[in-house]
Amino acid sequence: MAKDSNIIHKYNNYLLLEKALSENSIDAYMTDLAKLSTFLEKEQLTIENVTLDHLQQFIAQLYDLGINPRSVARIISGIKSFYNFLILDGYIQTDPTELLETPKIGLKLPTVLSLEEIKSILSQIDVSTKEGQRNRTIIEVLYSCGLRISELTSLKFSGLFLDEGFIKVEGKGSKQRLVPISETAIQEINNYLYYRNQQKAKKGSEDILFLSNRGTAISRIMVFHFIKEYTEKAQIKKTISPHTFRHSFATHLLEGGANIRAIQLMLGHEKITTTEIYTHMDMTYLREEIITHHPRNKNKSR
Missing domain, CATH: 1.10.443.10 (Intergrase catalytic core)
Structure with missing residues (x-):
């Protein structure tokens, strides 16, 4: 898992230096990535050998925990960003998030008076x-x-x-x-x-x-x-x-x-x-x- 920690540290720098994201945005990405890391550790998996099936199990667990679809969609977006970074830096050859579906989020309609x-x-x-x-x-x-x-x-x-x-x-x-x-x-x-x-x-x-x-x-x-x-x-x-x-x-x-x-x-x-x-x-x-x-x-x- 030490290698995974090193990769995550490099990803943090990538968000800061190359993507120029704000501190709050980076914190949100890293918090969501920490959820994935916890799941991988329990399953005795590494970042580089994750498959689509593993990610779908992870998402299913999020739903089981009662996390709402909007938050799940944000976490999936963060995971996709992370694996895109892994592709760019040559850590992996194929992207396991490519077919990972984002939940449909219903629009909250504003109150309207007649x-x-x-x-x-x-x-x-x-x-x-x-x-x-x-x-x-x-x-x-x-x-x-x-x-x-x-x-x-x-x-x-x-x-x-x-x-x-x-x-x-x-x-x-x-x-x-x-x-x-x-x-x-x-x-x-x-x-x-x-x-x-x-x-x-x-x-x-x-x-x-x-x-x-x-x-x-x-x-x-x-x-x-x-x-x-x-x-x-x-x-x-x-x-x-x-x-x-x-x-x-x-x-x-x-x-x-x-x-x-x-x-x-x-x-x-x-x-x-x-x-x-x-x-x-x-x-x-x-x-x-x-x-x-x-x-x-x-x-x-x-």
Whole structure:
């Protein structure tokens, strides 16, 4: 087993120097590899004489221990990486992990509210008060524009282009984007501005749209709190957060027939979707996609 330890040490250096992985990533790889090493030691096997059958027995034991499929998939990925290293460094000629199957992992679907549930939540709000109108406007903007909570709390007066039907938000990495806003949300903002224009903002918060009673930008915690309060009053049993309205925004648009590319751009996703087609899509078309398909534009009733 001393030789195995030497190989594992070299693999650690390979991850650090050649793959340039972070310390946390390397620790995760080595932890998973330690599980395999323990199995091999019990079976009196060495790293170099492992077969596909041996690896399948190892994976079966992981399941027997109650390890969930997602974690098993990660361990298999680490083992494949290790044996790829052994091939590259000439320790073995054939890869025993080549036919090792990764478990299928079901997607955990986010909680989504129906339009009726959103109406029910909104109906719990007393809009005759400054706080009530502010809170209703916040929920309407979260849902009508699909914003992240951080984008909502940092929304600025200077980012409102209501006559044009857009707002400018600052997303992850301080990247800005224009988002179409519905007529319903525009009306709520105008209703809120009656109170907002009378409120004195603390220094540095003058351009912030949604203020707390202290005159500073409303906090994420406060938004979480009143959303939970209204949800409970509406007797909705789902676990709801500000992000739930973002999920509902995307889901309802997709169900209504909106272009998936338009939705991805509106959400500010930049994974594999950052291609020419997204950066060159006409903004007028994007606004039409959102306005046409968002349910809040089909029913203006409060």
